[in-house]
Amino acid sequence: xxxxVNTEFFKLRKRWMPYVLLMVxxxxxxxxxxxxxxxxxxxxxxxxxIDPGEIYEQYRDSPGNTTITVVPGGPAPVDMEKTMVSARLxxxxxxxxxxxxxxxxxxxxxxxxxxxxxxxxxxVAGTEYGWGTIRQVIxxxxxxxxxxxxxxxxxxxxxxxxxxxxxxxxxxxxxxTSMLITGxxxxxxxxxxxxSSFVHTLLVMAVYLSMAAAFAVILRSAMAGMAVAAxxxxxxxxxxxxxxxxxxxxxxxxxxFISYNANQVLVLNNFSSAGDGxxxxxxxxxxxxxxxxxxxxxxxxxxxxxxx
Amino acid sequence: MEGMLQDNIAIxxxxxxKRFNSGRKHITAVDNLSIEVPAGSIYGFLGPNGSGKTTxxxxxxxxxxxxxxxxxxxxxxxxxxxxxxxxxxxxVLENSPMYPYxxxxxxxxxFVRTKGGVDKHRIDEVLEQVGLQKRAKSQAKTYSLGMRQRxxxxxxxxxxxxxxxxxxxxxGLDPSGIxxxxxxxxxxxxxxxxxxxxxxxxxxxxxxCNHVAVLNRGKVIAQGPVDELLHRGKMLQLxxxxxxxxxxxxxxxxxxxxxxxxxxxxFVEAEEEKFPDVNEVLVNAGxxxxxxxxxxxxxxxxxxxxxxxGQQGVDHA
Numbered sequence: 001x002x003x004x005v006n007t008e009f010f011k012l013r014k015r016w017m018p019y020v021l022l023m024v025x026x027x028x029x030x031x032x033x034x035x036x037x038x039x040x041x042x043x044x045x046x047x048x049x050i051d052p053g054e055i056y057e058q059y060r061d062s063p064g065n066t067t068i069t070v071v072p073g074g075p076a077p078v079d080m081e082k083t084m085v086s087a088r089l090x091x092x093x094x095x096x097x098x099x100x101x102x103x104x105x106x107x108x109x110x111x112x113x114x115x116x117x118x119x120x121x122x123x124v125a126g127t128e129y130g131w132g133t134i135r136q137v138i139x140x141x142x143x144x145x146x147x148x149x150x151x152x153x154x155x156x157x158x159x160x161x162x163x164x165x166x167x168x169x170x171x172x173x174x175x176x177t178s179m180l181i182t183g184x185x186x187x188x189x190x191x192x193x194x195x196s197s198f199v200h201t202l203l204v205m206a207v208y209l210s211m212a213a214a215f216a217v218i219l220r221s222a223m224a225g226m227a228v229a230a231x232x233x234x235x236x237x238x239x240x241x242x243x244x245x246x247x248x249x250x251x252x253x254x255x256x257f258i259s260y261n262a263n264q265v266l267v268l269n270n271f272s273s274a275g276d277g278x279x280x281x282x283x284x285x286x287x288x289x290x291x292x293x294x295x296x297x298x299x300x301x302x303x304x305x306x307x308x
Numbered sequence: 309m310e311g312m313l314q315d316n317i318a319i320x321x322x323x324x325x326k327r328f329n330s331g332r333k334h335i336t337a338v339d340n341l342s343i344e345v346p347a348g349s350i351y352g353f354l355g356p357n358g359s360g361k362t363t364x365x366x367x368x369x370x371x372x373x374x375x376x377x378x379x380x381x382x383x384x385x386x387x388x389x390x391x392x393x394x395x396x397x398x399x400v401l402e403n404s405p406m407y408p409y410x411x412x413x414x415x416x417x418x419f420v421r422t423k424g425g426v427d428k429h430r431i432d433e434v435l436e437q438v439g440l441q442k443r444a445k446s447q448a449k450t451y452s453l454g455m456r457q458r459x460x461x462x463x464x465x466x467x468x469x470x471x472x473x474x475x476x477x478x479x480g481l482d483p484s485g486i487x488x489x490x491x492x493x494x495x496x497x498x499x500x501x502x503x504x505x506x507x508x509x510x511x512x513x514x515x516x517c518n519h520v521a522v523l524n525r526g527k528v529i530a531q532g533p534v535d536e537l538l539h540r541g542k543m544l545q546l547x548x549x550x551x552x553x554x555x556x557x558x559x560x561x562x563x564x565x566x567x568x569x570x571x572x573x574x575f576v577e578a579e580e581e582k583f584p585d586v587n588e589v590l591v592n593a594g595x596x597x598x599x600x601x602x603x604x605x606x607x608x609x610x611x612x613x614x615x616x617x618g619q620q621g622v623d624h625a
Contacts, residue, residue, distance in 0.1 A: 011407060141423075143391040308403050
C-alpha cells in the first residue's frame with residue numbers, strides 16, 4: 001500500500017492542477033487580508049484623531065460575533081461619521097488581528113475550499129478512466145480495493161497538506177498584520193480553537209472528498225464526478241434553505257442533508273457559539289455520508305468492466 | 309515458475325463466457341471459450357474485428373468480469389489469486405494507455421514504483437530496447453501512435469515477466485517498427501517467455517507464432533500448433549496427366565491421409581517420407597507427373613477458410 005500511495009504522490013506532484021487549486025485558495029485568503037490592511041491603513045491616515053488602540057481594546061473585550069460600535073471621546077455628542085469609521089476599523093481588525101483573523105481563513109476554507117476539494121478529488125479519482133491508465137494499473141496486478149484505497153489516501157493526505165499550507169500562509173500573514181496593528185498577539189485559547197477548527201474543517205472536507213471521488217468512480221469520469229458533486233454541493237444548499245423556511249416536517253428533513261450538518265459543525269469554528277443544533281448528531285450524520293460514499297465507490301469499482 | 313512446471317500451461321480458459329447487457333439486448337462477446345496456451349509458446353490469437361479477442365484479454369487481466377467459466381494462469385485458478393498471478397505477467401493493452409502529462413521516462417517510473425523490486429536502471433535498458441531514449445523526456449501526449457505503442461511495450465518489459473500478453477502490439481508502427489517488434493517477440497520467445505499475441509497481422513503472426521487460436525463471434529473455431537494447422541511438411545501439390553484417376557487411385561492408398569482437387573492441382577496429405585512413394589504409385593499406374601512440390605499453406609488462407617467454415621456452421625444452425 002505504501003508503494004501505491006508513494007506512486008500516487010509521484011503522479012500527483014507532476015500535475016499542474018493541485019498547484020493551481022492551491023494558488024487559487026491562497027489568493028482567496030491573502031487578497032482580502034492585503035485589501036483590508038490597505039483600507040485600514042488609509043482610514044487611520046485619514047482620521048488621525050481616532051485611536052485604533054482604543055477601538056482594539058473595546059473590540060477585544062467584546063464577544064466574538066457582537067457588532068461593536070466604538071464612539072471615541074465619550075458618549076455624546078455622537079459623531080456619526082466617526083462612529084461608522086470606527087465600526088469599519090473594528091471590522092477590518094477582526095480580519096487582520098489574531099486570533100479572530102483565523103476565523104476568516106477557516107470560513108474561506110469552508111466555502112471555496114469545499115468546492116476546490118470537489119474538483120481535486122473527482123479529478124484524482126476519475127482521470128485515470130479517461131486516460132485508460134486504470135486498466136494498465138489493474139492489469140499489472142494491483143487489486144481494485146488497493147487501487148482505490150491508495151487513491152483515497154493520497155487525496156486525503158494531499159488535502160491535509162493543502163489545508164495546512166493555507167493555514168500556515170494565512171497564519172503568517174495575520175501574524176504580520178497583527179503585529180503591525182497591535183504590536184502584540186493574543187494567544188489565549190488560540191491553540192485549542194485552531195486545532196478544533198482544523199478538525200471540523202477536515203471532517204466536512206472528507207464528506208465532499210468521498211462524494212466527489214465516489215461519483216467519479218461510479219460514473220468513470222472526472223468531469224462527470226465533478227459535475228454531479230458540484231451540483232449536489234450547490235443544489236443542496238438551496239434545497240436546505242428552502243426546506244428550513246417551512247414550518248412543517250419538511251424542515252426536519254433538511255436536518256439530514258450534508259450542508260445542514262456541515263454548517264452545524266463549521267459554526268463551531270466561530271468563537272462565539274456552538275450553533276443551535278446538536279454537533280455530535282451532525283458529526284454522526286456526516287460520518288454516515290462518508291461511509292456510504294466510500295462503500296459505494298468500492299462496490300462499483302469491484303463490479304466494473306474496465307473496457308477501452 | 310513453479311506453476312509453469314506443474315502442468316506446463318501458462319493460460320487455460322474453461323468455458324469462458326462474457327455477455328454484455330446493452331439495454332434489452334444481450335451481446336455475447338466471448339462464448340464458451342476454452343483455450344490452452346503452452347508455457348514458453350508464442351501463441352497467436354486471431355480473429356476479425358469484434359470476434360472477442362480484446363474482451364478475452366480483458367478477462368485474463370482482471371479488467372472484465374467473466375459471466376461464466378474459469379481461468380487459470382500458471383496452473384492456478386485465478387479466482388481470488390488473480391492480482392498476485394498478474395504480477396508475473398505484463399501486457400500491452402489496446403490504445404496504449406499512459407499518463408499524457410508525464411514524460412516517457414516518468415511513465416516507466418510510475419510502474420517501477422508500483423511494482424517494486426525493479427531496478428531504476430532497467431528504465432534506460434527498456435527505453436533503448438524500444439528505441440525511445442531520445443524522446444524519453446518528452447511528455448507522452450506529444451508522442452505519435454507508434455511511439456506510444458513502443459512506450460507500452462517498454463512498460464511491459466520492465467519487470468522481466470514470465471507471460472506477456474500483447475493486444476495488437478504493432479498497431480500504428482511503421483514497417484521497420486513492425487520488424488523490430490517481431491524480432492523482439494521472437495527474442496523473448498527464445499528466452500522461454502510465453503507470449504500471447506492478439507493481432508490482425510496474419511503475416512506477422514505466421515512468422516513468429518508457433519501456436520494459434522482463431523476466434524470468430526466469440527467462439528474458438530480452430531486452435532493448435534501452426535505447423536499442424538497448416539499441415540506444414542505434410543501436404544504435396546501435384547499436377548498430373550489425369551487428376552481424377554490419380555485422386556481415385558491415391559484415396560485407396562493406406563498411408564495417404566487426404567486427397568483434394570483444386571483447379572488442375574491435387575493436394576495430397578501424407579507423411580513427408582512417403583512423398584517419393586506418391587510419385588511411384590502414380591507412375592506405376594501410367595499417370596504422368598508434370599509437377600510435384602511441397603505445399604506450404606499460409607496462415608491467411610487457413611484463417612479465411614476457418615472463418616468461412618465457422619460462418620457456414622452458424623448459417624446452417
